[in-house]
Amino acid sequence: MRDVSVEADGSAKALTGKGALGVIALHAIRLALSPSARPVRSCDGCGWFFIDTSRGRRRRWCSMKTCGNQAKVARFRARDQSAPPPPRPQQVLPHRGGPVPRRGTSRSR
Known part of the structure; x- marks a missing residue:
């Protein structure tokens, strides 16, 4: 057969x-x-293979919707957590000239 x-x-x-x-x-x-003009690459996220059809031949993920998005979110979160938060400026009212208390806090009682 x-x-x-x-x-x-x-x-x-x-x-x-x-x-x-x-x-x-x-x-x-x-x-x-x-030998192909379009290189076969391995995805950085899941390990699957794909044909790199990008113009610069620098594609890193099989799909931007899944692996690319997850990698970018992880990179953003790592960068965001390692940096210290920026100082918050205090608001000054023009008629009183003093700082405005934040919500949920009270002055001395």
Whole structure:
């Protein structure tokens, strides 16, 4: 029983379920062995492989919606927590000239 039909031009056509896996394996081998203008890269987030079609050939994630967003959020949170918070300026009312108490605090009772 034949699972795969190979044409004269080298293309393969699956005839059964096992043949479909064989065709996928053949395409993976061709992709790995052929020099391509579009490099195959590994995602920094999940480890999956993708073809880098970006203009600068510097893509780092398989998808910006998932892995890219998670990496950027993690980087932002790490940077945000390591920096000390900026000092809060005190508001001064022009008619009193003193600082305005913050909400929830009271002056001496």
